[in-house]
Amino acid sequence: MLQISVVDLVRQFDREPILDRVTFDVRAGERIGLVGPNGAGKTTLMKILAELDHPDAGEVILGSGVRLELLEQQPDFVPGRTLIEEARAGLGEIYCLQQEAHDLAQRLSQIPDSVEQERLTKRYDTVQHELHHLNGFQVDHRIDEVLLGLGFSRSQYHQPLTLLSGGQQNRVLLARALLKSPDVFLLDEPTNHLDIAATEWLERYLVASQRAAIIVSHDRYFLDKVCTRILELNGGKLSDYPGNFSQYWRLREERQLVADRAYEKQQEFIAKTEEFIVKNKYGQNATRAKDREHKLARAQESQVDRIRDIQGPPMGFGPPTRTGDWVIEARGLTKGFGSPLFSDLTLRIQRGERWAFLGPNGVGKTTLLKTLLGELQP
Structure with a gap:
């Protein structure tokens, strides 16, 4: 079943169009990785699909009743709202349908055979169908599945969102998008604020959901596990490839x-x-x-088109200054907010070494880096 049809899309900011007659379709269940160099127009295309930007030419055609959901990038929460309240906020349509189904069932049990009963029965069947389409049964179980899968604990459910870290707030945005169960997910860098466990859970969730998705990500391993098709956007042109990232x-x-x-x-x-x-x-x-x-x-x-190389972002690093053998040394380092994130930490980093800090979200990895850089006081 066709979910989205994009026809001859053009978007231009400078002399050269960033999208030059881009055409593709999205079918039910397809999980598409949208790849290309930085600045190629991937986010612009996602915004056009979500109707947050408009093309200069061409059109986006949605299938009948198809719903899209774009992963937001900047948290903008209602003041005072808790984690569980935010998770439920995006499910208002489902809660309304559940209440309507309950009311209809009660009325049907009280009305004898009549034309009115036939009308109510038809409406009840329609509501049940809509709930099924929205994955609207066992909502509380779904909320638990998503929040716990993304690394939250039940003890955080009633915690104000303002007390969460920036990375945790971005995970709330991802949870909200997933819980809405659209026909097509539009996910721009969904793994940016996820640890390894949450990333692996998201891989399984997207595959099991059987929903279509368009995913922008620089994580090739994630694209390998999730995607069934890759679209490359480069120089304004779109190229279509079957399979995952490696293929x-x-x-x-x-x-x-x-x-x-x-x-x-x-x-x-x-x-x-x-x-x-x-x-x-x-x-x-x-x-x-x-x-x-x-x-x-x-x-x-009829010049033969060559496939453009994918260039990395331009980076220029000057020659490094020769340091001593020990670059960083920390002794008895303790830091926390209310309760300690780490305590009595001692480490020495030698010139030329490359360290990786691993651990679940919220354990203090970013705080440790900022403390070592002097941006936070221990």
Whole structure:
């Protein structure tokens, strides 16, 4: 079943369009990874799909009744609202349908056979169908599944959102999007604030949900586990690849090799044809030269497109200053907010070493880094 049809989409901010006649479809159950270099227009495309931006040309056509949900990037919560209240806030439609189903069931038990009963029965069946479509049964169980899966504990359910860390607040936004159970998830960097356990849970959740999804992520392992198709946006153009990220990368290299060979062959033909025209334009082979000019014009009009390389962001690091053997040393380091996140921590980092701090969300990894950098006082 077709969920989204994107036709000849154009979006332009500067001289070159960031989206240049982009066309693709999304079918039910497809999980699409949207990849490409930074600044290629991935977030712009997601915003257009969510109707938060508009194209300069082209159109987005949704299937009948199809609902989209874009993962928000900036927390903007109602003051004083708790975690559980925020999780339930996005489910207002489901709660209303549940109440209506309850009221209809009571009325049906009280009305004898009549035209009114037939009307109520039809409405009751419609409400049940809508609840099924919205995954609206066992809502409290679903809330538990999502919040616990994303690393929250039940002890945090009634905690004001303002007391959560920035990363935890972004996980609330992800929980809210997942709980709405749209037909198509639009997820822009969903794993940014997740630890390993929560990322693995999200992989399983998206696959099991059988909902369509368009996912922007720099986590190739996540895209490998989740995606059934990859769309590459590069230079305003969209390329379509079946399979997960690893399959896409192999197929991309194969296509690039074929395109490079075709391009080189065409350039060789153009060079030889131009040389023949120059040598024979005014001689006894002038007629043949004229014919070659037509062939040359056709070849130049149908230039073989080469697959663009994906360039990383430009970074320039100057030569490092020679330091001592020990770069950082901490002794008896303690830091917390109310209760300690870490205490009596001692470490020494030697020049050239590369350390990784691992642990669940909220245990103090970012706080430790900021303390080591001097941005927070121990």
